[in-house]
Amino acid sequence: MKFNATQRSVQGTSASRRLRNAGRVPAIVYGGTESPLSIELDHNEIFHALRKEAFHASILDMQLDGKSQQVLLRAVQWHPYKQQVLHVDFQRVLAKQALTTKVPLHFVNGDSSPAVKVGKAIISHVLTELEITCLPADLPQAIEVDLSSLEAGATLHLADIQLPKGVTFVGQGEAANPALATALVKGGGASAADDAEEGGEAASGDEPAAE
Incomplete structure:
Protein backbone atom coordinates (compact mmCIF):
# COMPACT_ATOMS: atom_id res chain seq x y z
CA MET A 1 0.00 0.00 0.00
CA ALA A 95 14.71 -6.27 4.52
CA LYS A 96 17.11 -8.34 6.67
CA GLN A 97 16.03 -6.98 10.05
CA ALA A 98 13.24 -8.78 11.94
CA LEU A 99 10.36 -6.61 13.10
CA THR A 100 7.81 -6.98 15.86
CA THR A 101 4.23 -5.89 15.32
CA LYS A 102 0.60 -6.83 15.91
CA VAL A 103 -1.39 -8.68 13.25
CA PRO A 104 -5.20 -9.10 13.22
CA LEU A 105 -6.83 -12.52 13.58
CA HIS A 106 -9.45 -13.58 11.03
CA PHE A 107 -11.80 -16.24 12.44
CA VAL A 108 -13.41 -18.52 9.82
CA ASN A 109 -15.83 -21.48 9.73
CA GLY A 110 -17.36 -20.75 13.12
CA ASP A 111 -20.92 -21.29 11.87
CA SER A 112 -20.05 -24.74 10.54
CA SER A 113 -18.30 -25.92 13.72
CA PRO A 114 -19.79 -28.65 15.97
CA ALA A 115 -19.93 -26.04 18.73
CA VAL A 116 -22.52 -24.02 16.83
CA LYS A 117 -24.27 -26.64 14.66
CA VAL A 118 -24.60 -29.34 17.34
CA GLY A 119 -23.95 -27.72 20.70
CA LYS A 120 -25.78 -24.44 19.93
CA ALA A 121 -22.85 -22.66 21.56
CA ILE A 122 -21.78 -19.06 21.17
CA ILE A 123 -18.19 -18.60 19.99
CA SER A 124 -16.35 -15.81 21.77
CA HIS A 125 -13.16 -14.37 20.28
CA VAL A 126 -10.76 -14.02 23.21
CA LEU A 127 -8.09 -12.24 21.14
CA THR A 128 -8.47 -10.11 18.02
CA GLU A 129 -4.76 -9.73 17.23
CA LEU A 130 -1.38 -11.33 17.94
CA GLU A 131 1.99 -9.73 18.53
CA ILE A 132 4.49 -11.48 16.28
CA THR A 133 8.05 -11.19 15.05
CA CYS A 134 9.26 -11.96 11.52
CA LEU A 135 11.25 -10.63 8.60
CA PRO A 136 9.44 -8.00 6.52
CA ALA A 137 8.99 -10.39 3.59
CA ASP A 138 7.15 -12.87 5.86
CA LEU A 139 4.75 -10.36 7.44
CA PRO A 140 1.13 -11.53 6.97
CA GLN A 141 -1.69 -9.00 6.69
CA ALA A 142 -3.75 -11.27 8.94
CA ILE A 143 -3.62 -14.72 10.54
CA GLU A 144 -6.49 -17.09 9.79
CA VAL A 145 -8.00 -19.05 12.66
CA ASP A 146 -10.08 -22.06 11.53
CA LEU A 147 -12.91 -22.83 13.96
CA SER A 148 -14.42 -25.73 11.98
CA SER A 149 -13.38 -28.36 14.57
CA LEU A 150 -14.27 -26.41 17.71
CA GLU A 151 -16.55 -28.35 20.08
CA ALA A 152 -19.09 -26.90 22.52
CA GLY A 153 -17.46 -25.93 25.80
CA ALA A 154 -13.95 -26.14 24.29
CA THR A 155 -11.27 -23.48 23.91
CA LEU A 156 -8.98 -23.02 20.91
CA HIS A 157 -5.41 -22.07 21.83
CA LEU A 158 -2.54 -20.74 19.76
CA ALA A 159 -0.91 -24.19 19.76
CA ASP A 160 -3.98 -25.52 17.93
CA ILE A 161 -3.32 -23.45 14.79
CA GLN A 162 -0.44 -23.21 12.34
CA LEU A 163 1.28 -19.84 12.14
CA PRO A 164 2.47 -18.68 8.70
CA LYS A 165 6.00 -19.63 7.68
CA GLY A 166 8.65 -17.45 9.28
CA VAL A 167 6.27 -16.00 11.87
CA THR A 168 6.88 -16.39 15.62
CA PHE A 169 4.56 -15.40 18.45
CA VAL A 170 6.20 -12.99 20.90
CA GLY A 171 4.66 -14.40 24.11
CA GLN A 172 6.83 -16.56 26.35
CA GLY A 173 6.39 -18.77 29.41
CA GLU A 174 2.78 -19.06 30.56
CA ALA A 175 1.75 -16.55 27.90
CA ALA A 176 3.21 -18.65 25.06
CA ASN A 177 -0.08 -20.44 24.36
CA PRO A 178 -2.93 -17.94 24.78
CA ALA A 179 -6.59 -18.77 24.24
CA LEU A 180 -7.87 -17.46 20.90
CA ALA A 181 -11.55 -18.44 21.02
CA THR A 182 -13.92 -20.33 23.26
CA ALA A 183 -17.32 -21.95 22.62
CA LEU A 184 -19.73 -20.98 25.39
CA VAL A 185 -22.90 -23.02 25.79
CA LYS A 186 -25.98 -20.87 26.18
CA GLY A 187 -27.00 -20.67 29.82
CA GLY A 188 -23.49 -21.62 30.94
CA GLY A 189 -22.11 -25.00 31.91
CA ALA A 190 -22.31 -28.09 29.74
CA SER A 191 -24.56 -28.63 26.75
CA ALA A 192 -28.06 -30.05 27.06
CA ALA A 193 -26.86 -33.41 25.75
CA ASP A 194 -24.14 -33.54 28.41
CA ASP A 195 -26.64 -32.62 31.12
CA ALA A 196 -28.99 -35.37 30.01
CA GLU A 197 -26.19 -37.94 29.97
CA GLU A 198 -25.01 -36.94 33.42
CA GLY A 199 -28.56 -37.05 34.72
CA GLY A 200 -29.05 -40.54 33.31
CA GLU A 201 -25.86 -41.81 34.93
CA ALA A 202 -26.88 -40.39 38.29
CA ALA A 203 -30.32 -41.97 38.08
CA SER A 204 -29.00 -45.42 37.15
CA GLY A 205 -26.50 -45.32 39.99
CA ASP A 206 -29.01 -44.47 42.72
CA GLU A 207 -30.10 -47.14 45.20
CA PRO A 208 -33.87 -47.89 45.22
CA ALA A 209 -35.65 -46.15 48.06
CA ALA A 210 -36.47 -48.39 51.01
CA GLU A 211 -40.17 -49.13 51.52
Whole structure:
Protein backbone atom coordinates (compact mmCIF):
# COMPACT_ATOMS: atom_id res chain seq x y z
CA MET A 1 0.00 0.00 0.00
CA LYS A 2 1.28 3.44 -0.92
CA PHE A 3 0.94 6.88 0.62
CA ASN A 4 2.54 10.26 -0.01
CA ALA A 5 4.62 12.29 2.42
CA THR A 6 6.54 15.56 2.37
CA GLN A 7 9.52 16.50 4.51
CA ARG A 8 8.56 18.94 7.29
CA SER A 9 11.07 21.67 8.09
CA VAL A 10 9.14 23.57 10.76
CA GLN A 11 8.31 21.87 14.06
CA GLY A 12 6.61 22.77 17.30
CA THR A 13 3.06 23.09 18.61
CA SER A 14 2.18 26.22 16.64
CA ALA A 15 3.57 24.81 13.41
CA SER A 16 1.62 21.57 13.89
CA ARG A 17 -1.57 23.53 14.53
CA ARG A 18 -1.09 25.49 11.30
CA LEU A 19 -0.51 22.25 9.41
CA ARG A 20 -3.74 20.74 10.73
CA ASN A 21 -5.69 23.88 9.88
CA ALA A 22 -4.36 23.55 6.32
CA GLY A 23 -5.55 19.93 6.02
CA ARG A 24 -2.15 18.40 6.73
CA VAL A 25 -1.01 15.95 9.42
CA PRO A 26 2.36 16.13 11.20
CA ALA A 27 4.16 12.79 11.36
CA ILE A 28 7.53 11.23 12.00
CA VAL A 29 9.48 8.32 10.49
CA TYR A 30 12.29 6.71 12.49
CA GLY A 31 14.44 3.57 12.67
CA GLY A 32 16.72 1.90 10.19
CA THR A 33 20.11 3.45 9.56
CA GLU A 34 18.93 7.06 9.28
CA SER A 35 17.99 9.71 11.82
CA PRO A 36 14.34 10.37 12.69
CA LEU A 37 12.68 12.60 10.09
CA SER A 38 9.71 14.94 10.54
CA ILE A 39 7.20 14.64 7.71
CA GLU A 40 3.69 15.81 6.86
CA LEU A 41 0.78 13.99 5.23
CA ASP A 42 -2.44 14.90 3.45
CA HIS A 43 -5.21 14.46 6.03
CA ASN A 44 -7.83 13.04 3.66
CA GLU A 45 -5.42 10.51 2.18
CA ILE A 46 -4.14 9.22 5.53
CA PHE A 47 -7.62 9.31 7.11
CA HIS A 48 -9.05 6.96 4.48
CA ALA A 49 -5.93 4.78 4.50
CA LEU A 50 -6.23 4.28 8.28
CA ARG A 51 -9.77 2.94 7.84
CA LYS A 52 -8.31 -0.07 5.99
CA GLU A 53 -7.19 -2.99 8.16
CA ALA A 54 -4.32 -3.84 5.83
CA PHE A 55 -2.76 -0.40 6.35
CA HIS A 56 -2.17 -1.30 10.01
CA ALA A 57 -0.47 -4.64 9.35
CA SER A 58 1.40 -4.28 6.07
CA ILE A 59 4.74 -3.03 4.83
CA LEU A 60 3.86 0.39 3.43
CA ASP A 61 5.45 2.15 0.46
CA MET A 62 6.01 5.76 1.53
CA GLN A 63 6.59 8.13 -1.37
CA LEU A 64 8.74 10.88 0.18
CA ASP A 65 9.83 13.73 -2.07
CA GLY A 66 10.03 11.47 -5.11
CA LYS A 67 11.78 8.58 -3.35
CA SER A 68 10.25 5.33 -2.09
CA GLN A 69 10.84 3.99 1.43
CA GLN A 70 9.36 0.95 3.12
CA VAL A 71 7.83 1.71 6.51
CA LEU A 72 5.50 0.21 9.10
CA LEU A 73 2.71 2.10 10.87
CA ARG A 74 3.55 2.33 14.58
CA ALA A 75 1.17 4.79 16.25
CA VAL A 76 -1.74 7.09 15.46
CA GLN A 77 -3.01 9.95 17.59
CA TRP A 78 -6.67 10.87 17.05
CA HIS A 79 -8.62 13.93 18.15
CA PRO A 80 -10.64 13.03 21.29
CA TYR A 81 -14.02 13.70 19.67
CA LYS A 82 -13.49 14.80 16.05
CA GLN A 83 -12.76 12.48 13.13
CA GLN A 84 -9.33 14.01 12.79
CA VAL A 85 -5.87 12.47 12.69
CA LEU A 86 -3.48 14.52 14.85
CA HIS A 87 -0.15 12.70 14.47
CA VAL A 88 1.27 9.50 12.94
CA ASP A 89 4.45 7.52 13.67
CA PHE A 90 6.13 5.27 11.11
CA GLN A 91 9.15 2.97 11.43
CA ARG A 92 11.56 2.31 8.59
CA VAL A 93 11.80 -1.31 7.51
CA LEU A 94 15.02 -3.10 6.58
CA ALA A 95 14.71 -6.27 4.52
CA LYS A 96 17.11 -8.34 6.67
CA GLN A 97 16.03 -6.98 10.05
CA ALA A 98 13.24 -8.78 11.94
CA LEU A 99 10.36 -6.61 13.10
CA THR A 100 7.81 -6.98 15.86
CA THR A 101 4.23 -5.89 15.32
CA LYS A 102 0.60 -6.83 15.91
CA VAL A 103 -1.39 -8.68 13.25
CA PRO A 104 -5.20 -9.10 13.22
CA LEU A 105 -6.83 -12.52 13.58
CA HIS A 106 -9.45 -13.58 11.03
CA PHE A 107 -11.80 -16.24 12.44
CA VAL A 108 -13.41 -18.52 9.82
CA ASN A 109 -15.83 -21.48 9.73
CA GLY A 110 -17.36 -20.75 13.12
CA ASP A 111 -20.92 -21.29 11.87
CA SER A 112 -20.05 -24.74 10.54
CA SER A 113 -18.30 -25.92 13.72
CA PRO A 114 -19.79 -28.65 15.97
CA ALA A 115 -19.93 -26.04 18.73
CA VAL A 116 -22.52 -24.02 16.83
CA LYS A 117 -24.27 -26.64 14.66
CA VAL A 118 -24.60 -29.34 17.34
CA GLY A 119 -23.95 -27.72 20.70
CA LYS A 120 -25.78 -24.44 19.93
CA ALA A 121 -22.85 -22.66 21.56
CA ILE A 122 -21.78 -19.06 21.17
CA ILE A 123 -18.19 -18.60 19.99
CA SER A 124 -16.35 -15.81 21.77
CA HIS A 125 -13.16 -14.37 20.28
CA VAL A 126 -10.76 -14.02 23.21
CA LEU A 127 -8.09 -12.24 21.14
CA THR A 128 -8.47 -10.11 18.02
CA GLU A 129 -4.76 -9.73 17.23
CA LEU A 130 -1.38 -11.33 17.94
CA GLU A 131 1.99 -9.73 18.53
CA ILE A 132 4.49 -11.48 16.28
CA THR A 133 8.05 -11.19 15.05
CA CYS A 134 9.26 -11.96 11.52
CA LEU A 135 11.25 -10.63 8.60
CA PRO A 136 9.44 -8.00 6.52
CA ALA A 137 8.99 -10.39 3.59
CA ASP A 138 7.15 -12.87 5.86
CA LEU A 139 4.75 -10.36 7.44
CA PRO A 140 1.13 -11.53 6.97
CA GLN A 141 -1.69 -9.00 6.69
CA ALA A 142 -3.75 -11.27 8.94
CA ILE A 143 -3.62 -14.72 10.54
CA GLU A 144 -6.49 -17.09 9.79
CA VAL A 145 -8.00 -19.05 12.66
CA ASP A 146 -10.08 -22.06 11.53
CA LEU A 147 -12.91 -22.83 13.96
CA SER A 148 -14.42 -25.73 11.98
CA SER A 149 -13.38 -28.36 14.57
CA LEU A 150 -14.27 -26.41 17.71
CA GLU A 151 -16.55 -28.35 20.08
CA ALA A 152 -19.09 -26.90 22.52
CA GLY A 153 -17.46 -25.93 25.80
CA ALA A 154 -13.95 -26.14 24.29
CA THR A 155 -11.27 -23.48 23.91
CA LEU A 156 -8.98 -23.02 20.91
CA HIS A 157 -5.41 -22.07 21.83
CA LEU A 158 -2.54 -20.74 19.76
CA ALA A 159 -0.91 -24.19 19.76
CA ASP A 160 -3.98 -25.52 17.93
CA ILE A 161 -3.32 -23.45 14.79
CA GLN A 162 -0.44 -23.21 12.34
CA LEU A 163 1.28 -19.84 12.14
CA PRO A 164 2.47 -18.68 8.70
CA LYS A 165 6.00 -19.63 7.68
CA GLY A 166 8.65 -17.45 9.28
CA VAL A 167 6.27 -16.00 11.87
CA THR A 168 6.88 -16.39 15.62
CA PHE A 169 4.56 -15.40 18.45
CA VAL A 170 6.20 -12.99 20.90
CA GLY A 171 4.66 -14.40 24.11
CA GLN A 172 6.83 -16.56 26.35
CA GLY A 173 6.39 -18.77 29.41
CA GLU A 174 2.78 -19.06 30.56
CA ALA A 175 1.75 -16.55 27.90
CA ALA A 176 3.21 -18.65 25.06
CA ASN A 177 -0.08 -20.44 24.36
CA PRO A 178 -2.93 -17.94 24.78
CA ALA A 179 -6.59 -18.77 24.24
CA LEU A 180 -7.87 -17.46 20.90
CA ALA A 181 -11.55 -18.44 21.02
CA THR A 182 -13.92 -20.33 23.26
CA ALA A 183 -17.32 -21.95 22.62
CA LEU A 184 -19.73 -20.98 25.39
CA VAL A 185 -22.90 -23.02 25.79
CA LYS A 186 -25.98 -20.87 26.18
CA GLY A 187 -27.00 -20.67 29.82
CA GLY A 188 -23.49 -21.62 30.94
CA GLY A 189 -22.11 -25.00 31.91
CA ALA A 190 -22.31 -28.09 29.74
CA SER A 191 -24.56 -28.63 26.75
CA ALA A 192 -28.06 -30.05 27.06
CA ALA A 193 -26.86 -33.41 25.75
CA ASP A 194 -24.14 -33.54 28.41
CA ASP A 195 -26.64 -32.62 31.12
CA ALA A 196 -28.99 -35.37 30.01
CA GLU A 197 -26.19 -37.94 29.97
CA GLU A 198 -25.01 -36.94 33.42
CA GLY A 199 -28.56 -37.05 34.72
CA GLY A 200 -29.05 -40.54 33.31
CA GLU A 201 -25.86 -41.81 34.93
CA ALA A 202 -26.88 -40.39 38.29
CA ALA A 203 -30.32 -41.97 38.08
CA SER A 204 -29.00 -45.42 37.15
CA GLY A 205 -26.50 -45.32 39.99
CA ASP A 206 -29.01 -44.47 42.72
CA GLU A 207 -30.10 -47.14 45.20
CA PRO A 208 -33.87 -47.89 45.22
CA ALA A 209 -35.65 -46.15 48.06
CA ALA A 210 -36.47 -48.39 51.01
CA GLU A 211 -40.17 -49.13 51.52
